[in-house]
Amino acid sequence: MGRDARLVDRTVEGFLDVxxxxxxxxxxxxxxxxxxxxxxxxxxxxxxLTVGREAFADVEERMQxxxxxxxxxxxxMETFADRDAHAFDSVMEAFKMAKExxxxxxxxxxxxxxxYLAAASVPQEVARRCVELMELAExxxxxxxxxxxxxxxxxxxxxxxxxxxAIANVEIxxxxxxxxxxxxxxxxxxxxxxxxxxxxxxxxxTAFQLRLSS
Amino acid sequence: MGRDARLVDRTVEGFLDVxxxxxxxxxxxxxxxxxxxxxxxxxxxxxxLTVGREAFADVEERMQxxxxxxxxxxxxMETFADRDAHAFDSVMEAFKMAKExxxxxxxxxxxxxxxYLAAASVPQEVARRCVELMELAExxxxxxxxxxxxxxxxxxxxxxxxxxxAIANVEIxxxxxxxxxxxxxxxxxxxxxxxxxxxxxxxxxTAFQLRLSS
Numbered sequence: 001m002g003r004d005a006r007l008v009d010r011t012v013e014g015f016l017d018v019x020x021x022x023x024x025x026x027x028x029x030x031x032x033x034x035x036x037x038x039x040x041x042x043x044x045x046x047x048x049l050t051v052g053r054e055a056f057a058d059v060e061e062r063m064q065x066x067x068x069x070x071x072x073x074x075x076x077m078e079t080f081a082d083r084d085a086h087a088f089d090s091v092m093e094a095f096k097m098a099k100e101x102x103x104x105x106x107x108x109x110x111x112x113x114x115x116y117l118a119a120a121s122v123p124q125e126v127a128r129r130c131v132e133l134m135e136l137a138e139x140x141x142x143x144x145x146x147x148x149x150x151x152x153x154x155x156x157x158x159x160x161x162x163x164x165x166a167i168a169n170v171e172i173x174x175x176x177x178x179x180x181x182x183x184x185x186x187x188x189x190x191x192x193x194x195x196x197x198x199x200x201x202x203x204x205x206t207a208f209q210l211r212l213s214s
Numbered sequence: 215m216g217r218d219a220r221l222v223d224r225t226v227e228g229f230l231d232v233x234x235x236x237x238x239x240x241x242x243x244x245x246x247x248x249x250x251x252x253x254x255x256x257x258x259x260x261x262x263l264t265v266g267r268e269a270f271a272d273v274e275e276r277m278q279x280x281x282x283x284x285x286x287x288x289x290x291m292e293t294f295a296d297r298d299a300h301a302f303d304s305v306m307e308a309f310k311m312a313k314e315x316x317x318x319x320x321x322x323x324x325x326x327x328x329x330y331l332a333a334a335s336v337p338q339e340v341a342r343r344c345v346e347l348m349e350l351a352e353x354x355x356x357x358x359x360x361x362x363x364x365x366x367x368x369x370x371x372x373x374x375x376x377x378x379x380a381i382a383n384v385e386i387x388x389x390x391x392x393x394x395x396x397x398x399x400x401x402x403x404x405x406x407x408x409x410x411x412x413x414x415x416x417x418x419x420t421a422f423q424l425r426l427s428s
Contacts, residue, residue: 006227007226008225008226008227008230009225009226009227010225010226011222011223011224011225011226012221012222012223012224012225012226012229012248012292013220013222013223013292015226016222016251016252016255016288016292017255019252019255019256019259020254020255020256020258020259020262020284020285020288021259021262022259022262022263024263024362027256027259027362027364027365027368028256028364028365028367028368028369029364031252031256031368031372032368034226034252035249035252035371035372035375037230038230038233038245038248038249040234041230041231041233041234042233042234042241042242042245044234045233045234045235045236045241048234048235048236049236049238070234071234074230074234078226078227078230147386148238148241149382149386150241150242150243150379150382150383150385150386151241151242153242153378153379153382154241154242154243154245154246154378154379154382154383155242157249157374157375157378157379157382158245158249158375158379160371160374160375160378161249161371161372161374161375164367164368164371164374165364165367165368165371165372168363168364168367168368168371168422169364169368171364171422171426172361172363172364172426175426208382208385212385212386212389
């Protein structure tokens with residue numbers, strides 16, 4: 001992947017084809033960010049199918065706020081797809097560094113560790129944002145146009161997948177970190193995020209079933 | 215959406231932008247298919263990072279089979295994204311039919327019901343396929359190159375989201391069906407699929423944690 005080409009400028013099919021290839025990036029980390037962007041887009045869709053209609057005047061303000069937050073998040077998530085791929089590429093480049101002298105070995109080892117830290121930190125941020133957005137997906141499902149409730153539920157499911165993909169990428173890269181305190185702190189946070197994501201998914205599922213039966 | 219333009223020919227950003235718009239399609243149903251295609255692509259990625267390497271010779275045959283099945287599924291899922299959008303568009307068109315005479319009313323009502331049936335049947339098929347593919351994602355996670363275990367886990371998470379998005383779309387469209395037997399049969403199947411998807415997600419999560427600790 002060239003550093004100037006954005007992943008989201010590829011066609012959907014082109015993105016999926018490079019994903020399916022044996023290139024190490026893009027992989028699950030980039031997918032996490034795209035799932036996050038997809039969830040955000042679906043929240044905006046529900047908001048836009050709700051605002052400006054008399055029947056939903058009571059939630060107009062909340063929906064306007066959802067749309068604005070979701071569209072900003074969508075754009076940020078799109079840039080995280082590239083940041084994730086670049087972070088992992090930096091690990092691969094560090095492994096190729098010279099390792100003849102002790103100095104070279106130390107520099108290489110430090111670069112590898114810095115690479116893994118970045119490769120764990122980017123999906124950590126993606127996981128945080130996906131979980132935050134899941135609260136908006138629940139509001140979109142519960143309070144938005146009921147005809148778009150399935151889109152709100154789909155937002156929650158996409159964001160949940162984004163969180164799980166991101167967490168798996170944090171965990172596999174954190175496993176390579178030699179600094180135990182950093183690693184433990186990261187894994188503590190992923191455990192909290194996963195449990196919060198599980199809870200919010202169930203909340204959206206309940207909200208969706210309520211819309212179906214009303 | 216023109217009937218000739220494929221959704222997957224849009225750029226990722228372009229797809230997300232039309233998703234976020236107030237157009238009723240594409241929505242969660244198309245997202246379900248794209249999540250399914252994403253999961254399939256990630257299974258193929260894990261397979262390709264595993265085959266042809268001496269260290270993984272014992273799973274060579276299984277991984278070759280995974281790649282082939284996953285690539286076929288990826289292409290099929292890509293076509294389902296359009297089929298879903300078209301099915302829902304046909305509901306919208308049926309609502310616009312004339313309803314002056316009794317004959318027109320009956321024809322319109324039949325067209326609406328046929329439209330909802332198609333709009334529920336397409337995501338039903340997507341949900342079935344996502345759940346089937348989740349078994350392959352588990353094998354990719356458990357048996358593939360351990361360095362790609364996070365990609366296998368991400369495949370499982372993407373397919374899980376695909377199943378949940380598809381099921382939400384089955385449920386909201388099935389709710390409009392007047393034929394109670396058809397509706398009940400559809401909802402029975404979605405309940406089974408959801409429970410199977412929950413189970414398979416947990417299995418992949420266990421497989422991933424085993425790879426991390428080995």
